[in-house]
Amino acid sequence: MSFSPITHIRHFDLAVPDFDRQVEFYKNHWGLTVQHDDGDVVYFAAEGSPEQYVTRVRRSQDKRLDLVAFGAADRSSVDQLAQELGSKGIQLVSEPDQLQTLGGGYGFRFFDLEGRTIEVSAEVETRQHRKIEERESIPVRLSHVVLNSAQPEKMLAWYERHLGFRLSDTLNHPHVGDLFYFLRCNSQHHSMAIARGPHASLQHASFELRGLDEYMRGSGRMIRAGYRKIWGPGRHAAGDNTFTYFVDPNGNTMEMTTELEMIDEDTWHPTIYDAQEPETSDQWGTGGDMDEFITKEMFNDSDNAHLFVAPPV
Template sequence: MTQQRLITHLRHVDLAVPDFAKQLDFYSGTWGLKAEHSDSGLAFLAAEGSPEQYVVRLREATDKRIDLISFGAANAADVDTLAGQLAADGVQLVGEPDTLQTPGGGYGFRFFDNEGRTVEISSDVAVREHRAIEEGESIPVRLSHVVINSADPEGTRAFYEKHLAFALSDTLMHPRMGDMMWFMRINAWHHSMAIARGPHPSLHHASFELRGIDEYMRGTGRLLRAGVEKIWGPGRHMAGNNTFSYFLDPHGNTVEYTTELDVLDEDTWHPHVYDFSNPEVSDQWGTANAMNEFVAQRSFNDPDKGLFVAPPV
């Protein structure tokens, strides 16, 4: 039986990287985030339009990895309830719920998912002073969604449905390869997470919402002019109906500019199964370079070296 949904939204994705300075320069300069509360070897990057204290955290480390993916909860009671349910179900907690020592404080805990990624659940984090992104500003408004590669995507989908009450929005399939990607939601946004079939657990991509089509295109063009490697786009997906431009950060993580992700009526929505071999499924506009095995492999990323090892901070 599916658990009651106690998480409310996606907060941030935390990455460990060997070349910290280069990565920080990319995200705080070219990509358009704002570094705040940063220290030696640790940087918290906020989106100007988001109330979250930060949407990306960078940590200097020997090994490249996802440090954690963070989700919000409505209150401390829900945090405690979730921690209790996970522990009762045999999920390994990194620690019991406690006061958070990260910017904005709050109350939360961390645990390992079925493949060993660290996940954080938190409530009562202070709201960051943010602003409306203005017309023509080609910087991220918020973190839209995170997509993970999984060597056991069916098991990963089942884990997030059972323990965190994620709901399936849509599925991508291919006639030769079967089901390939599952779009999962925790609120009315079409997806806050997606799970891609991959050779190993790793980050597939992190996606950032821009103000509108014009700002999205301006941002895409700004990155191209800056010489950032584009791997796919610009275009518009069918699942989620959102625009996409995928780039590589200096450490080979895929990051996306997007806008206009669908907001669903959860009471009436029925998941679709889309055939990925149909070109309109991957790009309704027909403007993106063709999706093929070479493009897909760029988002497999390096195997995550942080599985079942909690980040030090």
């Protein structure tokens, strides 16, 4: 595209049937802070992040990924993106306007290639945040979101063309093809990724912790609390980040991570990693190989019934 409007990821929003347990999971175990609670929607902030919230949980009979939100540099970037998307026939959910969600701001929503709701905004009020201290094993910020897709190649091309994302690395299996596309919108190795799956769904969401010790302490806390760990602790090759994956009360996969690679835009060259090599999934060899069980867990429940349907909030 002619310009790259996206500066960073803001938040991802979930609708869940087991609302109370999801809220309890984030609040009392995962280490997020309730920023606002209206009874049916709870906004959660990360203590180290200036974002008003990094995830939002909505009470619903149906489970779904409500939306993924990204930041833009300013109001003019929001307007320009909306104009470009509209001119290319992409369906807008709303025109650029003042947002009515926590923190306000100026933005709009639209459907991506497969019908997920995406929000882009600027001028959102920042929250008072703080430095996360040594041994404080709570998320600093939202790191990235991974989306499952049955047509990942088309999704990659769509996000590159329309939102200006850049491909950092690819995870490939010689007999299956490309499994993962890691996409960046800033110097962080990836703020989102697209994974090959049987349907559209949230593959996982990842939260950055302060450092290795905090990451291990956080992982241990979740294990002791009895939440199901499906993979980790380990360290990926692409992105060079650590990983421990847990299943939340509604069957979504949540990751604790740290030390995600920062890249130099002028010198970076994408690598194709072989998924059959053990070091690709886990450099340390501590988390175990990526197997069919883990893959199926991360397929999650299909969002197909909710595609091209905007959330009510």
